[in-house]
Amino acid sequence: MSPFNTISLVGMPGTGKSTVGILLAKLTGLRFVDTDLDIQVREEATLQEILEQHDYRYLRQVEEDVLLNLRLDHALVSTGGSVVYSAPSMARLKSLGPVIYLKTELATLEERVAAAPLRGIASDGEQSFAQVYAERTPLYERYADYILVTGDNTPQQVATAALQLLPRN
Ligand SMILES: Nc1ncnc2c1ncn2[C@@H]1O[C@H](COP(=O)(O)OP(=O)(O)O)[C@@H](O)[C@H]1O
Ligand SMILES: O=C(O)C1=C[C@@H](OP(=O)(O)O)[C@@H](O)[C@H](O)C1
Numbered sequence: 060m061s062p063f064n065t066i067s068l069v070g071m072p073g074t075g076k077s078t079v080g081i082l083l084a085k086l087t088g089l090r091f092v093d094t095d096l097d098i099q100v101r102e103e104a105t106l107q108e109i110l111e112q113h114d115y116r117y118l119r120q121v122e123e124d125v126l127l128n129l130r131l132d133h134a135l136v137s138t139g140g141s142v143v144y145s146a147p148s149m150a151r152l153k154s155l156g157p158v159i160y161l162k163t164e165l166a167t168l169e170e171r172v173a174a175a176p177l178r179g180i181a182s183d184g185e186q187s188f189a190q191v192y193a194e195r196t197p198l199y200e201r202y203a204d205y206i207l208v209t210g211d212n213t214p215q216q217v218a219t220a221a222l223q224l225l226p227r228n
């Protein structure tokens with residue numbers, strides 16, 4: 060039996076929540092839940108289609124509905140970057156277990172996101188990526204139980220470092 064119940068990863072798009080999350084699920088013996096995928100199944104549309112057919116506020120609302128209703132026990136939860144705009148979602152995640160903020164420098168994130176132009180961001184289209192980073196950083200820091208700076212580490216190294224941060228029951 061895993062010594063962990065629920066562990067959540069938060070952070071900017073491109074920081075590695077999904078990539079590191081599945082590796083950390085394997086290291087901890089937890090199920091892997093990527094809330095972005097549950098949003099897509101619920102809406103029968105990709106995130107990009109949801110953003111095109113509605114707007115970022117709608118995506119944030121769906122994200123909150125999914126976060127509040129999804130089964131999250133014994134799960135490593137990779138969230139979408141906009142989850143921190145929902146206080147109820149963050150309260151639920153924090154009540155279930157530690158929240159780890161994966162922190163990556165802006166320039167690295169910009170490169171990763173530019174390499175995948177169809178991954179949408181749930182923010183006002185008028186905002187630059189740097190403005191979104193500045194707006195969200197204090198939110199990630201506020202909700203984080205642990206802050207893990209990813210640096211130049213590989214996803215496997217980040218997952219191993221995350222495991223070392225966590226207390227065991
Ligand atoms: N530690 C890392 N080093 C190099 N590339 C990474 C790292 N973590 C993630 N990536 C790459 O960055 C991109 C975004 O990763 P992803 O896991 O989808 O981020 P998120 O879920 O936080 O948006 C992917 O192409 C992934 O392979
Ligand atoms: O940060 C954001 O606004 C978003 C991040 C995406 O997830 P990742 O953080 O996994 O890229 C996804 O939830 C959606 O496109 C909105």
Ligand SMILES: [Mg+2]
Nearest residue numbers: 076077095138
């Ligand atoms: Mg992701």
